[in-house]
Structure formats: structure tokens, C-alpha cells
Amino acid sequence: MRVAVVGAGPVGVASAVTAALGGHDVAVVEQRDDRRSCLAEGHLPFHEEALEHAWKALGSSVALRASLRDAESADLVVCCVGTPSLSDGSSDLSQVEGVATEMAGLPPAVFVVRSTVPPGTGTRLGVQLAATGHGYAAHPEFLQEGRALQDSVHPSRIVVGADEPWIHQRVFALYPGLSSPRLAVDIPTAELIKVAANAHLAMRISFINEMAVVAEHFGADIEVVAKGLGMDPRIGPSFLRAGLGYGGSCFPKDVRGLTALSRAVGSELRLLRAVIEVNLQQPVRLVDRLMTRLGSLRDRRVAIWGVAFKPGTDDVRESQAVRVAELLLERGARVVVHDPVVCAPGGLPPHVTWADGAIPALNGADAVVLATEWPEYRTVDPVTAVARMNGMHPLVVDGRNALCEREWVRAGADYQGMGRSQATTQPLGVGV
Numbered sequence: 001m002r003v004a005v006v007g008a009g010p011v012g013v014a015s016a017v018t019a020a021l022g023g024h025d026v027a028v029v030e031q032r033d034d035r036r037s038c039l040a041e042g043h044l045p046f047h048e049e050a051l052e053h054a055w056k057a058l059g060s061s062v063a064l065r066a067s068l069r070d071a072e073s074a075d076l077v078v079c080c081v082g083t084p085s086l087s088d089g090s091s092d093l094s095q096v097e098g099v100a101t102e103m104a105g106l107p108p109a110v111f112v113v114r115s116t117v118p119p120g121t122g123t124r125l126g127v128q129l130a131a132t133g134h135g136y137a138a139h140p141e142f143l144q145e146g147r148a149l150q151d152s153v154h155p156s157r158i159v160v161g162a163d164e165p166w167i168h169q170r171v172f173a174l175y176p177g178l179s180s181p182r183l184a185v186d187i188p189t190a191e192l193i194k195v196a197a198n199a200h201l202a203m204r205i206s207f208i209n210e211m212a213v214v215a216e217h218f219g220a221d222i223e224v225v226a227k228g229l230g231m232d233p234r235i236g237p238s239f240l241r242a243g244l245g246y247g248g249s250c251f252p253k254d255v256r257g258l259t260a261l262s263r264a265v266g267s268e269l270r271l272l273r274a275v276i277e278v279n280l281q282q283p284v285r286l287v288d289r290l291m292t293r294l295g296s297l298r299d300r301r302v303a304i305w306g307v308a309f310k311p312g313t314d315d316v317r318e319s320q321a322v323r324v325a326e327l328l329l330e331r332g333a334r335v336v337v338h339d340p341v342v343c344a345p346g347g348l349p350p351h352v353t354w355a356d357g358a359i360p361a362l363n364g365a366d367a368v369v370l371a372t373e374w375p376e377y378r379t380v381d382p383v384t385a386v387a388r389m390n391g392m393h394p395l396v397v398d399g400r401n402a403l404c405e406r407e408w409v410r411a412g413a414d415y416q417g418m419g420r421s422q423a424t425t426q427p428l429g430v431g432v
């Protein structure tokens with residue numbers, strides 16, 4: 001089939017690569033010149049290692065276009081544009097609507113929406129597109145940043161929402177030979193599967209973070225609690241990592257979007273409101289922990305390891321690390337940040353200092369906060385790290401429970417994990 005993929009973010013590029021690997025004739029339509037130039041040179045405009053290799057390997061077999069009108073007529077127009085939050089939490093659908101409007105003068109095609117949209121969107125847009133001879137499919141994308149290629153070429157499930165069986169079949173035909181389970185449903189059902197999946201995962205994260213508070217009070221270790229919980233086949237182990245909470249371009253906006261939608265139809269989702277509240281509280285709890293251990297933060301030097309919202313990506317959208325930096329600055333601290341991949345200041349408060357390595361970030365620091373669990377922080381030698389820091393027992397706040405507590409305590413650090421037994425996190429030499 002001829003496939004035009006609109007939007008060259010992680011979802012668009014992953015969809016384009018998967019379609020090209022499936023033997024289709026693919027064009028990527030991206031309005032931003034900088035993104036197209038980057039792609040034309042064989043690079044991605046964002047950090048996604050495996051996907052970049054796959055993109056390079058395709059060479060110039062995927063066409064690049066600035067608008068749908070410049071692209072050859074397509075059987076499928078795959079819409080992968082952004083759907084950011086508006087100030088009231090609802091989804092800004094203007095990019096998706098813009099592409100749907102561009103379809104008006106084009107030969108008949110199926111408009112396939114991979115962007116995450118609230119339930120009800122497709123029913124409305126489908127009517128508009130049918131009037132100009134186009135079909136509509138809701139085809140949510142479930143990939144995780146940092147593993148976009150893997151998730152895209154081996155999806156956990158292929159969900160297609162449409163009103164007519166031939167549309168389901170045409171979208172499934174994007175994936176010849178893929179053995180992933182297929183689900184043919186109606187449009188609102190497909191839309192709700194996507195936002196409900198993100199809401200559920202966010203709920204698990206906030207749930208384990210609430211349990212971490214209980215663990216701290218009673219001297220339990222949340223890591224072991226999570227392991228024991230996950231061994232129950234009814235629960236399973238994923239998304240039960242206590243820490244700073246969730247961030248990124250999907251979970252926060254999709255949970256907000258669903259709660260805003262439910263408010264608009266007069267049935268507030270109280271559970272999701274609590275999920276959001278717990279998540280907003282996590283950076284505050286962490287900074288409060290620093291104040292408990294250090295007293296005032298005025299003129300204290302605090303290093304933050306990791307800025308991306310999670311490892312494997314350079315995405316800082318709604319990163320909890322950014323919120324920690326803001327709170328520390330508000331309390332008068334001097335903040336030094338390091339990230340192995342993020343190096344542009346965009347998205348961070350202007351008054352942070354950037355360090356060019358994990359160890360240099362620690363020079364004279366009173367505390368370090370691990371905010372993103374990049375593997376390289378696990379391999380830092382605690383003795384070398386502690387020697388660079390200020391004081392006998394410098395504070396190490398492990399916001400992702402990623403460091404080896406025993407080694408850091410042995411090196412003399414005042415190690416503080418999230419939801420870990422305070423009895424075992426006392427620094428050596430401070431009588432227990």
C-alpha cells in the first residue's frame with residue numbers, strides 16, 4: 001500500500017519504519033524543516049537508538065514531504081501529530097483536526113489516527129471525513145519511549161477501531177506477518193483502550209508510591225514489597241517501581257485528559273484525580289526529605305543526576321527531574337544538573353548549571369538526587385563520588401531506588417531511598 005505518515009515524532013517515525021519494513025511504499029510528512037533535514041541526513045530529531053539504526057538502514061527508500069499536498073496519493077494517511085494538554089487539562093486536538101482538514105481535497109483514503117485522542121474524537125472526525133469520501137480508523141499506538149522500535153515492530157496488540165470491516169482489514173494489512181494479537185473494535189472503544197491503558201499504568205505507579213509512604217513509616221522495604229506483590233499472577237510485576245513518579249509526554253497529559261473529559265460529561269473520575277495528586281506530590285516529598293536531612297537549602301549545592309523523564313530518551317516533557325530542580329531553586333539551593341543524553345537547556349529553569357559528567361556534577365555538592373535511572377549512574381564508584389562531595393556523610397537521595405544502598409552507605413553516604421527502611425539507610429558511623 002501507499003502510506004503517508006504525518007508527524008515525525010517518535011510515533012510517526014516508528015510507524016513509518018514499521019510500514020516500510022512491512023513492504024509498503026512510505027512517505028513521512030513533517031511540517032518542520034529542521035526535523036525533515038535531520039531525517040534526510042539519516043538522523044532522528046530525538047534520541048531513540050535502535051529506531052535511528054533502522055531509519056538509517058532504510059536509506060532514501062522513505063520519502064520526506066513538507067505537507068500532505070506534496071505527497072503522492074495514499075491508501076492510508078497515518079496521523080501521528082501531537083495532542084498536548086490545554087490549560088484546563090483537556091486535549092488540544094488542533095493538530096489532528098488540521099491534518100483531517102488537509103485531507104479534504106485529496107483522493108479517497110483511510111485516515112488512521114495513531115495520535116492519542118479522547119473518546120468521541122473519531123466519531124466526530126469520521127463524519128467530517130466521510131463527507132469528503134475518506135474512511136476513518138482509530139489505531140492507538142502503545143510504544144514506550146526508549147524502546148520505540150521494539151514496541152512498534154513487536155506490538156503487544158494491534159487495536160483498530162472502525163465502523164466498517166474493510167477499514168479494519170486495510171489497517172491490519174499494514175502488518176503482514178506480524179503475529180501480535182489483533183483486536184477489531186468500534187472507534188470509541190479503540191480510543192478508550194489507549195487512554196485507559198495509560199491511566200491504569202499511571203495508577204499503578206501512584207499506588208506503589210503511596211505504599212512507599214507506608215513502608216517508610218513501618219520500616220518495610222518497598223522494593224521487596226513490590227517484588228512480593230508482583231509475584232501474584234493477578235497483579236504482575238510491571239509498573240510497580242516506587243520513586244519520583246511518572247512524567248513524559250503521555251501519562252500526565254492522558255490522565256489529565258481523561259479526568260477533564262469525565263468532568264465535562266458530568267462524572268468526575270475520583271480515582272484518577274488521586275493518581276494525579278500523588279504524582280504531583282512526589283517531587284515535593286523528595287525535596288522535603290532534603291530539607292529534613294540538611295535543614296535550610298539556601299545556598300546548598302545540590303546535584304541532579306538525570307533530566308530526561310526516563311532512561312533511553314532525551315524527552316524532558318513533564319519530567320519529574322525538572323520539577324525537582326524548580327522546587328530546589330525556589331528554596332534557595334544552587335542546582336547542578338547532568339544527563340548523559342539531554343544537553344540542551346530547553347525545558348529546564350534558566351538558573352541551573354550544567355555539568356559535563358556524573359562525577360564533575362558532584363564537586364562540592366551537599367547532596368545528589370538521582371532523578372533518572374540511567375544505567376551509567378549505577379556504575380559510578382561511590383567512594384570516588386562521596387570524596388567529591390561536601391561533608392563527612394553527604395546526602396544521596398535515590399529518587400528511583402536504582403543505586404546499591406549497601407555500597408553507598410559503606411562509602412560514607414547518607415543514603416536515602418524512596419520507601420526503603422530507615423533502619424537500613426542510616427549512614428555508617430551515625431549510631432543506629
Ligand SMILES: NC(=O)c1ccc[n+]([C@@H]2O[C@H](COP(=O)([O-])OP(=O)(O)OC[C@H]3O[C@@H](n4cnc5c(N)ncnc54)[C@H](O)[C@@H]3O)[C@@H](O)[C@H]2O)c1
Pocket residue numbers: 006007008009010011012029030031032035066067068080081082083095098099114115116117141142143144145249250
Ligand atoms: N511519544 C510517545 O511515547 C507516544 C506513545 C504513544 C502515543 N503517543 C501519542 O502519539 C502522538 C504523537 O506523539 P509524538 O511524541 O510522536 O509527537 P511529537 O509532538 O514529538 O511530534 C509530532 C510532529 O507532528 C508534526 N506535525 C503537526 N502537524 C503537522 C501537519 N499538519 N503536517 C505535518 N507535520 C505535522 C509536528 O511538527 C511534530 O514534529 C501524541 O498524540 C502522543 O500522545 C506518543
